[in-house]
Amino acid sequence: MEQIQSFIENIQEKNLIDVLIAIGIIIIFCMVSSLFSKFVMRILKIKGNDKEKLKNSDIYKGLRYVFICIGIYVALVILNLPDNWFILCSKVIRIFIIFNSARVLAGIISPESKIIRKIEKNQKLSENKVTISIMSKVITVLIYVIAGFMIIADLGYDLSGLITGLGLSSVFIALAAQELVGNLISGMAIISDKPFEIGDYIQVGEYAGTVEDIRFRSTKIRTAENTVITIQNSKIVSEYVVNVSKIEKRRIDISLRLPLDITAREITELIDSIKLVLYSNPEIISNSLQVNLGEIIDDAIKISIYFYISIIDYEEFLKFKTKANLSIMKLLEDKKIRLVYPGRNVYMINEEQ
Numbered sequence: 486m487e488q489i490q491s492f493i494e495n496i497q498e499k500n501l502i503d504v505l506i507a508i509g510i511i512i513i514f515c516m517v518s519s520l521f522s523k524f525v526m527r528i529l530k531i532k533g534n535d536k537e538k539l540k541n542s543d544i545y546k547g548l549r550y551v552f553i554c555i556g557i558y559v560a561l562v563i564l565n566l567p568d569n570w571f572i573l574c575s576k577v578i579r580i581f582i583i584f585n586s587a588r589v590l591a592g593i594i595s596p597e598s599k600i601i602r603k604i605e606k607n608q609k610l611s612e613n614k615v616t617i618s619i620m621s622k623v624i625t626v627l628i629y630v631i632a633g634f635m636i637i638a639d640l641g642y643d644l645s646g647l648i649t650g651l652g653l654s655s656v657f658i659a660l661a662a663q664e665l666v667g668n669l670i671s672g673m674a675i676i677s678d679k680p681f682e683i684g685d686y687i688q689v690g691e692y693a694g695t696v697e698d699i700r701f702r703s704t705k706i707r708t709a710e711n712t713v714i715t716i717q718n719s720k721i722v723s724e725y726v727v728n729v730s731k732i733e734k735r736r737i738d739i740s741l742r743l744p745l746d747i748t749a750r751e752i753t754e755l756i757d758s759i760k761l762v763l764y765s766n767p768e769i770i771s772n773s774l775q776v777n778l779g780e781i782i783d784d785a786i787k788i789s790i791y792f793y794i795s796i797i798d799y800e801e802f803l804k805f806k807t808k809a810n811l812s813i814m815k816l817l818e819d820k821k822i823r824l825v826y827p828g829r830n831v832y833m834i835n836e837e838q
Contacts, residue, residue, distance in 0.1 A: 511553075514555065514556025519549065544592035547588035548589055551586060554585070558575065586632070590628050595621060683698065683699060685730040685731070687726055687729065688726070689706070689724050693708065694714065695707045734794065734795055734797075735797065736792070743755075743788060743822065743824065747822065758816055759776050759788075759816065760774065762816060763776075763809070770795060775789075776790050784827060785827075790813075
């Protein structure tokens with residue numbers, strides 16, 4: 486501390502010019518850092534239509550901070566600080582440079598970067614978008630882990646001792662990481678089997694929605710209520726998964742309960758009329774239409790109707806189902822046939838006897 490105090494006191498006598506030069510260098514590096522970042526991004530062929538978005542990217546910010554840190558280091562050399570303070574400031578600058586360099590590399594291989602998007606557009610790799618996205622995230626984690634070890638080593642800690650300490654605690658770490666490892670393995674299974682992809686509408690147990698992101702540990706889906714649910718991959722693997730987006734056609738089942746006093750002729754005419762009404766709809770796959778007298782039970786005669794339609798979109802499917810039900814109800818009204826409710830027999834016990 487006395488060395489710094491002495492240094493400050495002697496500034497007016499012999500170091501004023503050096504201080505002004507150092508401040509000037511820092512200002513110049515700060516001003517030129519933007520041009521430097523754009524130049525490097527141009528070399529890497531990283532361009533963007535949205536300038537604000539480009540300036541807020543990790544690549545742009547990381548390059549700027551690295552360049553400014555270099556300027557500060559040059560300024561410190563010119564200032565000729567005391568050795569202890571120069572070593573301390575140099576360590577801080579190196580830490581900032583390591584972190585921001587990792588930030589730049591992570592930004593280059595991030596799933597949202599243009600380089601990764603160009604790779605995804607490759608015809609041979611277009612079907613492996615999820616795999617590419619996951620691998621980019623894994624590499625990003627490795628980049629930051631390596632940067633962390635470099636910072637720890639730069640701070641003077643013994644990495645071999647740290648690794649030995651981790652080895653002694655491996656049992657406790659393994660027990661704590663069982664669930665994490667299970668999710669990672671499940672994530673790899675999802676990536677390899679490809680039961681669904683980003684953008685697919687799936688149902689996992691009691692949850693249903695559109696897949697927004699697939700990670701090693703979890704998967705995010707957006708529900709019909711516009712909420713985002715994060716489901717652990719281990720649960721997805723253990724549950725059944727219904728991928729609605731992969732269906733090629735949808736099935737509609739309708740059941741009618743007719744009164745027991747209806748005649749055979751009326752039933753035959755009703756079946757023929759239902760077939761005629763439904764056959765006229767182009768959305769129905771004609772060879773799939775089935776209208777049959779299902780069964781005769783104690784309180785009703787059941788007519789079963791089922792068919793497939795070519796409509797895949799869920800909302801359009803619901804609209805068509807409503808339209809089909811209304812057309813059958815109108816047909817029943819025209820023929821003056823009323824549907825019956827399920828009957829129940831109620832027995833009363835006279836306790837006075």
